[in-house]
Amino acid sequence: xxxxxxxxxTSRAFYLSLRVLPPGARQTMSLAYLLARCADSVSDGEWLAxxxxxxxxxLFLECLHGDSLNEWRTRVAGVDPSRGGEAALLHHLPxxxxxxxxxxxxxxxxxxxxxxxxxxxxxxxxxxxxGAVQNAEELRRHLWAxxxxxxxxxxxxxxxxxxxxxxxxxxxxxxxTRLGNALQITNVLRDISxxxxxxxxxxxxxxxxxxxLRPEDLSDPAQEQRLQPVVRxxxxxxxxxxxxxxxxxxLIPWNCWRLRLAALWPWCMGVATLIKLSPGGWLSGRxxxxxxxxxxxxxxxxxxxxPFTPLLRLYLSxxxxxxxxxx
Numbered sequence: 432x433x434x435x436x437x438x439x440x441t442s443r444a445f446y447l448s449l450r451v452l453p454p455g456a457r458q459t460m461s462l463a464y465l466l467a468r469c470a471d472s473v474s475d476g477e478w479l480a481x482x483x484x485x486x487x488x489x490l491f492l493e494c495l496h497g498d499s500l501n502e503w504r505t506r507v508a509g510v511d512p513s514r515g516g517e518a519a520l521l522h523h524l525p526x527x528x529x530x531x532x533x534x535x536x537x538x539x540x541x542x543x544x545x546x547x548x549x550x551x552x553x554x555x556x557x558x559x560x561x562g563a564v565q566n567a568e569e570l571r572r573h574l575w576a577x578x579x580x581x582x583x584x585x586x587x588x589x590x591x592x593x594x595x596x597x598x599x600x601x602x603x604x605x606x607x608t609r610l611g612n613a614l615q616i617t618n619v620l621r622d623i624s625x626x627x628x629x630x631x632x633x634x635x636x637x638x639x640x641x642x643x644l645r646p647e648d649l650s651d652p653a654q655e656q657r658l659q660p661v662v663r664x665x666x667x668x669x670x671x672x673x674x675x676x677x678x679x680x681x682l683i684p685w686n687c688w689r690l691r692l693a694a695l696w697p698w699c700m701g702v703a704t705l706i707k708l709s710p711g712g713w714l715s716g717r718x719x720x721x722x723x724x725x726x727x728x729x730x731x732x733x734x735x736x737x738p739f740t741p742l743l744r745l746y747l748s749x750x751x752x753x754x755x756x757x758x
Contacts, residue, residue: 434461434462434465434523434526434527434530437465437516437519437520437523438461438464438465440515440516440519441465441468441516441517441520442464442468445464445697447696447730448692448693448694448696448697449461449464449693451689451692451693451696452689452690452693453592453593453689453690455592456588456589456591456592456593456690458534458538459534459538459541459542459588459591459592460585460588462527462530462531462534462542463541463542463545463546463584463588465520465523465527466495466524466527466531466542466546467545467546467549467550468517468520469491469520469521469523469524469527470488470491470546470549470550470553471553472517472520472521473487473488473491473521473553474488474550474553474554474556474557476517476521478507478509478510478518478521484557485554485557485558487506488550488553488554488557489554490502490503490506491503491524491550492547492550494524494525494528495528495531495543495546495547496543497528497532500524500525500528503524503525504525507521507522507524510522531543537591538588538591541584541587541588541591544584545580545581545584548576548580549576549577549580549581551576552573552576552577555573555576556573556631560629560630560631561630561631562630562631562632563631563632563633563634563635563636563646564632564633564634564635564636565635565636565637566635566636566637566638567635567637567638569635570619570633570634570635570665571612573615573633574611574612574615574616574619575608575611575612577615578611578612578614578615578618579608579609579611579612579615580608580611581611582604582606582607582608582609582610582611582612582676582679583604583605583607583608583611585607585611585694586603586604586607587604589683589690590603593687593690595684595686595687596683596684596687596690599682599683599684600682602682603679603682603683606675606676606678606679606682607676607679607694609672609675609676609679610672610673610676610679610694610697610698612672613669613672613673613676613698613701614697614701616665616668616669616672617669617701617704617705617708619633619634619665620662620665620666620669620705620708620713621704621708621718621719621720623649623713623714624649624650624713624714624715624716625716625718627646627649627650632646632649634646634649634658634661634662634665635661638661638664639658639661641660641661642657642658642660642661643657644657644658644661649714650714651714652714652715652716654714655711655712655713655714658713658714659711662713663758666705666708666709666758667758669701669705670705670751670754670755670758673698673701673702673705673751673754674751676698677698677744677747677748677751679694679698680694680695680698680743680747681740681743681744681747685738685739685740686738688737688738691737691743692733692734692737695733695737695743696729696730696733698747699729699733699750700721700726700729702750702751702753702754703721703725703729703750704719704720704721705754706753706754706757707719707720707721709754709757709758710757732746733746
């Protein structure tokens with residue numbers, strides 16, 4: 432598969448944001464995404480024995496700098512690339528590294544920095560799990576290492592490739608981080624049951640103990656009532672980060688509407704997902720997500736509003752108000 436085919440096969444909803452970006456930024460963001468997904472396929476992949484994942488992830492980090500590529504080819508030789516996008520991506524790494532080395536140095540530096548940061552977060556998770564996050568501060572560090580750092584990276588790429596953003600508000604990086612954190616806590620709350628099946632509990636043990644629960648108790652849907660205070664606390668945390676990051680889109684100049692949309696779409700889907708999560712069902716094992724029809728309607732609405740800052744502000748504030756009402 433080519434890089435473009437792999438993007439379509441592996442990026443799911445994020446592909447929408449990548450497609451709307453201007454060409455220069457799109458190439459950098461797309462390549463960073465593919466490399467990060469390759470690292471994720473190592474840390475989470477069933478193709479590797481658990482005890483081999485740390486060493487293989489460290490090998491991946493060496494490959495990121497153009498080293499040890501032959502060793503990588505040997506390591507993934509037993510993976511059938513026809514099994515799907517994730518498997519094909521593992522074989523594509525040497526080509527992706529060649530693409531990386533052909534980019535301008537500033538883009539290379541941004542990509543290597545973010546993929547290294549994400550990979551180090553994965554190494555922390557490999558050491559932590561099977562097990563659980565211990566306290567709120569540890570969860571906040573995870574939110575940053577898994578997605579908050581991507582918000583700042585995204586902003587750096589936008590500033591690099593869009594001259595109209597060079598003088599944009601200096602708080603964009605901070606707000607981008609808040610957006611990334613919000614998206615990740617949404618993932619954590621949506622995937623409680625699935626993560627537990629994989630031996631991971633991201634809800635802090637300290638907070639679970641305050642309501643008389645242990646991580647293993649969360650496999651029982653009957654414990655959902657007792658879990659409510661913990662989930663409600665983190666739903667509120669997500670709301671605060673989404674509320675803060677609303678201004679991320681509004682501070683992007685109106686005539687950079689493609690950049691607005693690229694950040695706006697995941698923001699809208701994240702807020703809508705938290706709204707759907709609010710009534711409960713966190714331990715049901717069901718995947719809670721927005722409908723395809725909702726996505727189509729949101730795409731049309733935001734595409735029409737993106738160039739008009741006052742109207743966009745009203746729309747975003749309305750979405751936040753809906754979320755606040757159900758918390």
